[in-house]
Structure formats: structure tokens, C-alpha cells
Amino acid sequence: MVRTVVVTVGDELLLGDTIDSNAARIGRALGELGAPVLRRETVGDEKAAIAGAVERALADGDLVVVTGGLGPTPDDLTREAVADLLGRPLRRDATVEEALRARYRSAGYKDLPETNLRQAMVPEGATVLPNERGTAPGLALEHEGSWVVLLQGVPRELEGMLAGPVRELVQRAFGDRLRAPLHRRLHTTGIAESKLAERVEALLPAHRGPVRLAYLPSLRGVDLRFTVGGETDPAEARAWLDRMESALTELEGYFYAGDDLVEALARTLDESGRTLAVAESCTGGLIAKRLTDRPGSSRWFLGGVVAYADRAKVDQLGVPPDVLARVGAVSEEVARAMADGARRAFGAFAGIGITGIAGPTGGTTEKPVGTVWYAVSVGDRVEAEKRVFMGDREAVRERSAQAALNLLYRTLRGPT
Amino acid sequence: MVRTVVVTVGDELLLGDTIDSNAARIGRALGELGAPVLRRETVGDEKAAIAGAVERALADGDLVVVTGGLGPTPDDLTREAVADLLGRPLRRDATVEEALRARYRSAGYKDLPETNLRQAMVPEGATVLPNERGTAPGLALEHEGSWVVLLQGVPRELEGMLAGPVRELVQRAFGDRLRAPLHRRLHTTGIAESKLAERVEALLPAHRGPVRLAYLPSLRGVDLRFTVGGETDPAEARAWLDRMESALTELEGYFYAGDDLVEALARTLDESGRTLAVAESCTGGLIAKRLTDRPGSSRWFLGGVVAYADRAKVDQLGVPPDVLARVGAVSEEVARAMADGARRAFGAFAGIGITGIAGPTGGTTEKPVGTVWYAVSVGDRVEAEKRVFMGDREAVRERSAQAALNLLYRTLRGPT
Numbered sequence: 001m002v003r004t005v006v007v008t009v010g011d012e013l014l015l016g017d018t019i020d021s022n023a024a025r026i027g028r029a030l031g032e033l034g035a036p037v038l039r040r041e042t043v044g045d046e047k048a049a050i051a052g053a054v055e056r057a058l059a060d061g062d063l064v065v066v067t068g069g070l071g072p073t074p075d076d077l078t079r080e081a082v083a084d085l086l087g088r089p090l091r092r093d094a095t096v097e098e099a100l101r102a103r104y105r106s107a108g109y110k111d112l113p114e115t116n117l118r119q120a121m122v123p124e125g126a127t128v129l130p131n132e133r134g135t136a137p138g139l140a141l142e143h144e145g146s147w148v149v150l151l152q153g154v155p156r157e158l159e160g161m162l163a164g165p166v167r168e169l170v171q172r173a174f175g176d177r178l179r180a181p182l183h184r185r186l187h188t189t190g191i192a193e194s195k196l197a198e199r200v201e202a203l204l205p206a207h208r209g210p211v212r213l214a215y216l217p218s219l220r221g222v223d224l225r226f227t228v229g230g231e232t233d234p235a236e237a238r239a240w241l242d243r244m245e246s247a248l249t250e251l252e253g254y255f256y257a258g259d260d261l262v263e264a265l266a267r268t269l270d271e272s273g274r275t276l277a278v279a280e281s282c283t284g285g286l287i288a289k290r291l292t293d294r295p296g297s298s299r300w301f302l303g304g305v306v307a308y309a310d311r312a313k314v315d316q317l318g319v320p321p322d323v324l325a326r327v328g329a330v331s332e333e334v335a336r337a338m339a340d341g342a343r344r345a346f347g348a349f350a351g352i353g354i355t356g357i358a359g360p361t362g363g364t365t366e367k368p369v370g371t372v373w374y375a376v377s378v379g380d381r382v383e384a385e386k387r388v389f390m391g392d393r394e395a396v397r398e399r400s401a402q403a404a405l406n407l408l409y410r411t412l413r414g415p416t
Numbered sequence: 417m418v419r420t421v422v423v424t425v426g427d428e429l430l431l432g433d434t435i436d437s438n439a440a441r442i443g444r445a446l447g448e449l450g451a452p453v454l455r456r457e458t459v460g461d462e463k464a465a466i467a468g469a470v471e472r473a474l475a476d477g478d479l480v481v482v483t484g485g486l487g488p489t490p491d492d493l494t495r496e497a498v499a500d501l502l503g504r505p506l507r508r509d510a511t512v513e514e515a516l517r518a519r520y521r522s523a524g525y526k527d528l529p530e531t532n533l534r535q536a537m538v539p540e541g542a543t544v545l546p547n548e549r550g551t552a553p554g555l556a557l558e559h560e561g562s563w564v565v566l567l568q569g570v571p572r573e574l575e576g577m578l579a580g581p582v583r584e585l586v587q588r589a590f591g592d593r594l595r596a597p598l599h600r601r602l603h604t605t606g607i608a609e610s611k612l613a614e615r616v617e618a619l620l621p622a623h624r625g626p627v628r629l630a631y632l633p634s635l636r637g638v639d640l641r642f643t644v645g646g647e648t649d650p651a652e653a654r655a656w657l658d659r660m661e662s663a664l665t666e667l668e669g670y671f672y673a674g675d676d677l678v679e680a681l682a683r684t685l686d687e688s689g690r691t692l693a694v695a696e697s698c699t700g701g702l703i704a705k706r707l708t709d710r711p712g713s714s715r716w717f718l719g720g721v722v723a724y725a726d727r728a729k730v731d732q733l734g735v736p737p738d739v740l741a742r743v744g745a746v747s748e749e750v751a752r753a754m755a756d757g758a759r760r761a762f763g764a765f766a767g768i769g770i771t772g773i774a775g776p777t778g779g780t781t782e783k784p785v786g787t788v789w790y791a792v793s794v795g796d797r798v799e800a801e802k803r804v805f806m807g808d809r810e811a812v813r814e815r816s817a818q819a820a821l822n823l824l825y826r827t828l829r830g831p832t
Contacts, residue, residue, distance in 0.1 A: 297724070
């Protein structure tokens with residue numbers, strides 16, 4: 001096994017101004033590569049602290065990944081700290097310098113700012129890892145059989161480095177010592193974690209060999225992740241994962257394909273050339289936003305009405321005022337009329353209507369906070385559901401939006 | 417000074433399944449209290465690893481805060497690891513046990529599940545820190561003049577603990593050794609970070625004494641945070657901060673009050689009893705979502721139209737079809753007609769219209785990706801602006817939504 005230790009550098013990480021999402025990026029990338037992270041340390045922008053952390057990391061790691069403190073400003077000290085610690089003086093690297101100059105010129109600068117020349121300083125004997133998405137390259141140093149890799153911290157650039165040059169370096173350096181795990185991830189929505197776990201545990205075989213199962217809940221559903229560690233032969237691991245997945249076929253009604261329910265829904269609509277419009281009250285635009293987060297959504301999404309005031313439900317969506325007066329805005333009748341109204345107003349094949357009490361106030365004994373009615377209108381069919389969602393305003397809005405999208409997805413795909 | 421070291425525990429943190437946001441929560445809370453975090457270490461769910469990290473932390477910390485690994489399942493080992501390390505055997509605490517039982521019963525369980533009894537185990541001599549938002553209490557142990565505090569990791573519960581019992585404990589334990597910094601935060605939007613920095617640096621006095629300035633950029637703008645460390649006398653610190661703020665009055669046109677521009681806008685609308693409706697194309701519901709994220713928004717937000725298809729712009733908002741045909745959907749004329757159309761369709765005092773190319777495709781030489789026209793209609797006045805926003809689809813949508821909200825905020829408040 002390769003023992004990996006991560007060091008993240010930055011006062012902002014210790015002060016809590018910045019959440020250390022890079023640590024998670026590195027953890028995922030190296031775990032997938034078969035060099036899982038054993039330990040992580042975070043220190044501030046201070047040379048002695050950085051050197052101390054890297055020294056401790058080298059004491060128990062074969063691979064030490066350091067991120068942060070490689071920018072052009074005086075508080076970026078990682079390069080100096082590591083060069084000193086390992087006794088590798090910094091030299092200006094002509095190739096790196098030329099690449100920096102070229103990139104600044106092509107971005108419209110006259111030339112490289114003097115202060116950024118620091119980013120061309122490379123410890124003696126280091127391998128330069130090209131950063132195609134930005135200016136500061138990565139640096140890799142071999143030290144007494146271990147490797148120290150320095151990476152800058154702009155998330156998009158870091159991701160490019162991890163997927164490209166870092167991956168190649170680690171594979172070259174550690175080769176057959178890497179043990180990449182195999183995963184299979186099943187996305188579910190519409191079933192609570194505890195209920196899902198009960199059914200999953202009853203369906204899976206008692207003997208699961210090398211398979212570990214994680215339940216990963218979010219406001220949009222619960223993912224099941226099956227993992228077989230890299231010590232198992234890959235063909236055998238795949239057979240184990242197939243066995244697990246096929247044991248769960250009767251839960252198919254809760255599964256969706258793709259990383260996101262909107263992706264699955266978009267594919268269904270796109271393939272059939274069908275269009276969608278939405279009418280939202282409690283979710284206030286959240287469903288339309290999620291649909292249009294997706295590039296290309298204009299092919300199948302025509303538009304929506306956020307009918308926050310009751311009058312808007314009448315004027316924009318044709319909800320009958322007497323129905324509103326009789327049963328109230330949070331009701332099956334109004335959800336159905338909204339779904340239908342959205343479909344007709346935009347001339348769409350399908351419509352969603354959603355109305356509820358997101359909180360924190362506005363609940364009653366009969367309709368407590370979290371009560372949501374949602375409906376979908378598809379062709380001549382209208383389906384409606386009511387649920388009382390748990391959690392705060394954000395949770396109720398996210399959960400109910402997901403439930404409405406799921407009802408549409410199920411209705412479009414027909415009975416499973 | 418109090419030296420604080422943080423240890424976070426969990427395989428999911430190392431694997432990158434979970435981003436370590438609790439570390440940031442703890443960093444902020446202790447920094448504000450005057451016990452800033454010096455170093456942080458993250459280890460997996462392994463007893464020896466946890467003990468090792470706590471031991472290293474005690475070697476250079478006066479205050480060691482450990483979070484994670486305090487749940488009821490067998491992989492929660494923090495309690496055992498620390499009890500062993502400090503030689504404080506675990507005892508079942510009758511008071512904690514009774515509180516756990518009561519909480520489970522009131523949540524509808526028949527009784528405490530057997531496995532959760534582990535959460536009633538307390539190291540000898542530990543102080544129990546009540547967790548009013550959940551089941552697992554915090555534990556604090558004094559050890560050779562230092563303090564070790566164990567906190568469970570559910571974010572909402574952790575925040576409650578940090579704001580309440582942990583704060584009290586730290587104040588009691590370290591009292592006059594705490595050095596709380598003073599901050600002043602100014603929120604800006606509508607000006608790029610580099611331009612803002614240029615103007616700010618020119619306006620501020622050359623001598624800034626103990627004041628440090630951080631630029632905190634996000635997709636919604638750039639915050640300026642002035643900080644004076646806790647070693648400065650508070651009255652003097654406040655005078656320094658006042659001096660900085662008053663040096664920047666000519667930038668007031670970029671400032672807004674409150675933590676969020678929607679908060680500032682909501683206050684302006686609420687106080688004047690005015691109402692708002694929106695018409696969105698490229699932002700696809702994002703503006704409506706942001707407005708309705710806010711509890712109580714129904715007092716001033718009437719609703720919106722997401723007019724994604726051109727036909728929806730005509731049918732729902734009354735944009736003249738010949739204008740659309742002549743100048744295209746991304747144009748000043750259409751943005752103005754949308755703002756006006758939203759206002760009229762919902763009978764609102766003010767309207768926002770926004771239309772643009774969020775990308776990644778759909779750009780032309782004349783209208784590249786990122787081109788957005790937005791307009792506000794207030795009374796008989798319509799104001800429109802065009803900008804070309806940088807970044808990916810999400811960035812263009814977030815930035816343009818913020819710009820449109822800002823134009824409305826400035827228009828409602830009149831010239832500054």
C-alpha cells in the first residue's frame with residue numbers, strides 16, 4: 001500500500017474563512033487512484049509551520065501532497081519552506097518563466113508582473129507538473145524514496161492537476177503498489193434513509209464478501225455506494241458488485257440513472273422530443289433554476305411561473321378563484337390546477353405544479369410547516385401527491401422540489 | 417495567547433466524501449473568542465490514529481478541540497481513544513443516560529436503543545457539556561493545565577455547542593488569556609476585485625497601524641474585512657476601524673447593508689410597502705429563488721415568469737414579437753419590455769427583466785457567452801444595463817442575478 005499524507009496551507013483555512021474543499025478533492029482523487037489518504041494536517045502561512053508539517057508527513061508517508069501557499073504574494077511560503085527542509089535551493093526555471101510570460105501576454109497583460117516571477121522558482125531537481133488551466137505549475141520532489149508534490153490551490157486548476165500530471169506521476173512512481181478500489185453507486189430518491197436501509201439490508205445476501213456499503217444521504221435523496229477495496233481482483237470485485245446490484249432490483253422504482261435526477265429527466269424529455277413548463281409557489285423558482293442549471297435545457301424547458309401571491313395563481317395560471325377560496329392555496333385542487341395551467345400557458349407537453357408551506361411560519365394544525373402538494377400534468381393525465389417534509393425552509397424547498405421532479409420522472413416513464 | 421489545535425475524525429473526511437466544514441466552524445468560533453486555531457489534523461476512524469493526533473495536539477496546544485467519532489456506532493472511537501490516552505476510564509453517567517432516554521422517548525421511540533447507551537459513557541472527571549440540539553453531549557477534560565474538548569459532528573448541533581457551552585468553558589478556563597479580534601466587514605457588489613483594490617488602496621491612509629485588510633471575493637461581490645488583533649485595546653481598535661471605514665465613503669455606491677443584497681433589498685421594499693415581480697430568461701428562476709429563500713418574502717414578492725422560450729416572452733410578458741425578431745432576445749429592448757411586462761403581469765410596483773447568454777454555447781462574435789442585458793422598471797422609470805460576465809454557466813447566472821438585484825436596489829434608493 002502507498003501511504004499518503006496531505007498538508008493544506010493557509011491562514012484562511014484555520015480561521016474558517018475558507019472551507020477546505022481542496023482537501024476533499026485530493027482525498028477523492030488519490031483514493032480512486034489506490035493511494036488513500038491516511039492523515040491530513042493544516043497549517044497557517046508560516047514557514048516553520050509548513051516545514052514542520054511536511055517533516056511530520058514524510059515521517060509516515062510515501063506520498064506527501066501539499067496544497068496552498070504557492071501563489072505570487074509574499075505570504076505564499078510553501079515553495080521556500082519545502083526547498084529549505086529538503087535542502088534543494090530554489091532556481092529560476094527558464095521554461096516555467098517563458099510559459100508564465102506567454103500566458104500573461106495572451107491574457108492581455110503587457111508582460112509578467114515582477115512579483116509573479118516567484119512562481120518560476122523551482123527547487124533543484126524538482127519535476128515540473130504543467131498546469132494547463134492556470135499559471136502556477138505543480139512541483140514534485142523525490143526524497144529518500146518518498147515523493148513530495150506541491151500543488152496550488154485554485155480549485156479548478158487543482159482538479160486539472162489531479163486528473164492529469166499528478167495521476168501520471170503517482171502511477172509512474174508507485175505503479176504496482178497502487179490498489180484502486182471499485183465502486184458502484186446507486187442513486188435513490190423518494191424513500192427515507194431508515195426505510196431504505198431496512199429494505200436494502202433485508203434484500204442483500206447475508207454474506208457480502210469484500211463489499212462495503214455506505215449510505216450517503218442528502219436533501220435530494222440517498223445514494224448507496226458499494227465499494228470493494230483494491231486488494232481484491234478486479235474481475236472478482238465486479239462480480240461481487242453485480243451480485244449486490246441485482247439483489248436490489250425490486251427497489252428499482254426508487255432508482256434513477258445519471259448523477260442527478262434532472263439529468264435523468266432531461267434525457268427522458270430530450271429523447272422523446274417533449275417539453276415541460278412549471279408553476280411554483282413554495283419552491284419559488286427553485287425547480288426552474290435546477291432545470292436551467294443544465295446547459296441545453298432550452299431544448300425541452302419552455303418556462304415557468306412563480307405564482308407566489310394568490311392573485312398570480314389566478315391571473316397567470318387560471319386557478320379558479322372559488323377553488324382557492326374554498327380549499328386554500330395549499331391543496332390538491334390548486335396543485336393540479338397549477339400543473340395544468342403551466343402546461344397550457346406555455347403550450348408544453350408536461351407541467352408541474354407545487355404549493356406548500358416552506359416555513360418557518362405559516363403552518364396550522366391541519367397543514368403544518370412542511371406540508372406540500374405537488375402535481376404533474378402529462379397529456380390528459382394529472383397525478384398529485386401530498387407530503388409533509390421535515391427540516392427547515394431550505395430543506396422543505398429542496399425536498400419538495402426533488403419529490404415533484406421525481407413524480408414527473410415516474411409518470412413520464414410509466415409503471416416500473 | 418491561548419494555543420488551539422483542532423483534531424477532526426472520520427474516514428469520510430480523508431476519502432473526500434465529506435468536506436470538512438466543521439473545521440471551519442470551529443476555526444471561526446474560536447478565532448472570534450480570541451483563541452485562534454494554530455494547527456489542525458484530520459485522522460480516520462482508528463483508535464491509535466485518534467490517540468496519536470490528540471497526543472501531538474497536546475504537545476503544542478493549550479486547548480485541543482476534537483470533533484467526530486462520538487456517535488453511537490462501533491466505528492465511533494474518539495471517546496475510547498481519548499479516555500485511554502489520558503488514563504481516564506469510561507463510566508456510564510446516570511444523568512447523561514437519563515437525558516438520552518428522555519430525548520428518545522419524546523422523539524417517539526419506546527426507549528433508548530441499546531447501542532446508543534455508548535453515548536452515555538463519560539471519561540472519569542470529565543465535564544459534560546449539554547447538547548440542547550441533539551443527543552450526544554460534549555465532554556471536556558483538564559489535563560496537565562491544558563483542556564481537551566470532544567464535540568460530536570452534526571453541524572447544527574456543533575454550532576449550538578460552540579456558541580453556548582464551549583464558549584463558556586473556554587472563557588472560564590482561559591479568561592484573560594483570550595484575545596478576541598475586532599472586525600469590520602463592508603459588503604460591495606458591482607465592482608471587480610482588482611478595481612476595488614486599486615481604489616481602496618488609494619483611499620486608505622498609508623499608515624494603518626494594527627489594521628489588516630482582507631479582500632473576500634465571491635460570485636456575488638467582494639467583501640472587505642478589516643481586522644484588529646486582540647492585543648490592541650478595544651477602544652483604540654474601534655477608532656482605527658472607524659478611520660478605515662470613513663476613508664472609503666466615496667465608494668458608498670458599491671456598498672450594501674446586511675449580510676446579503678437580498679436582505680438589503682427586502683428591507684427597502686418592506687419599509688416602503690412596495691412589491692416586486694421578476695421576468696427571467698438566462699437566470700432561469702435563480703432570482704426568484706434567491707428572493708424566496710428569505711422567510712417572509714411573500715410580503716413584498718408577488719411572483720415571476722421564467723420566460724425561457726421566446727414564445728413565453730411574448731405570451732406571458734407582452735414582449736412585442738417584432739422587437740424580438742428585429743433585435744433578438746438578448747437586447748436592451750427585450751430586457752426593458754420584460755421588466756415592464758413582469759411589473760404589469762403581477763400588478764407590482766417594481767419589475768426586473770433579465771436576458772442573456774449563460775453558455776457554455778450560444779455565443780456569437782457580437783454577443784459572446786456572458787452577455788447579459790438586465791432592466792428594472794420602477795414607477796414610470798426603466799433603467800437598463802448590459803454587461804459581459806466572466807466565468808462558466810453558474811458564474812454568469814450568479815453574477816448577472818446579483819447585478820440585476822443591485823440595479824434595482826440602487827434605483828429604489830435613488831442616487832447616493
